[in-house]
Amino acid sequence: MYVKICGISDPSMARFAVDRGADAVGVVMSERSPRHAAPAVARSVVAAAHDAAASTDTVLVVREMPAAEAAATALRLGFDVLQLHGKYSAADFAAALEIIPRVWRATSLVTEPDVRAGDLGEELLLLDGAAAGSGETWDLSTIDRARIGDRWLLAGGLDPRTVGPAVDLARPWGVDVSSGVESSPGLKDRDLIARFLAAARPARD
Incomplete structure (x- = not known):
């Protein structure tokens, strides 16, 4: 089970998450989010995650930034992946992919009920709740795996208790988890991260 801890804005927390087994860490650059990280902070999180394990995927998450600008920003700050969250078009993904080779797509079945992994050229699809970052649960029975495909991440309403x-x-x-491992909006909790990672990977995994 691949696990991404998102919304990290503290290098020491990124290192902790990777040391505990996270496959990816996400950094949000969106001024409307309580998890927004300035460029210098984002760069330090990337460095800490890669120092902890060179194989870690570091992911820049954006919502409003133009796709080409976001791709250039991701490259400049050392990210491995750009995640475009929300209303980005096929042209946006094409523009981003001309700049950075790895682009993920995050959306909701509420806004895009017929979404399929890879439709816009993305490497990976993330399915979130309607209110991204809110921690609100959503109806997982609406997921049609046969249509969506096999390679996708589940997000929205997950925490150490609900992820299993x-x-x-x-x-x-x-x-993918963000608010579900926080003690308050934007403040990650080490114990919750450790518990989430353990709960996300059952013994059979």
């Missing part, structure tokens, strides 16, 4: 049952029900390739 959600994985059993939705059977995603991986999971």
